[in-house]
Amino acid sequence: MVSAMVHWPTEVPSELSAQVAVMIRKHLVYRDALLRTAAYNPRTAAAVFTELSRPLRGRDRANVLTLAATCHYLSGNGAMTGIIFDHITETTGGLPSLAQLLDNALRAGVTPGKLRDVIPDAGTVDELFGGHFPTPEDFA
Secondary structure, X not given: OHHHHHOOOOOOOHXXXXXXXXXXXXXXXXXXXXXXXXXXXXXXXXXXXXXXXOOOOHHHHHHHHHXXXXXXXXXXXXXXXXXXXXXXXXXXXXXXXXXXXXXXXXHOOOOHHHHHOOOOOHHHHHHHHOOOOOOHHHHO
16 A cells, blocks of 8 residues: 555555455554555545545445545645545445544644644554554655
8 A cells, every 4th residue: 555655646456445444444443553654645645545445335435535534634635525524424324433533623623733643653553553564665
């Protein structure tokens, strides 16, 4: 996934979409760890998460789109964040818990700078994944 962000635009295999969806569904800590990619380049991360969501449906798609929305929020694109949340609500009947929190923050005017404080640092992400989580430098 980080490789796709480094080499964006590039093809994102549907198998990767399925793997990310299963990771998030089985362990929410992975969802939180994946937010680390927004620290590298939030606009590119948003594009990759959006592409990853395309073959998915239901709650899996909502979870991955929540990551895309978070990246848009962090890049200062609150309008796109709101559009994604509206889409998730229309297609699934509600927002995942992280999306609910972010939607409330967006409506309350929380700035992207304040939101960046909740992104896990590299050491925390390595710990959550039980090993090294790739960084863009790993693909240079």
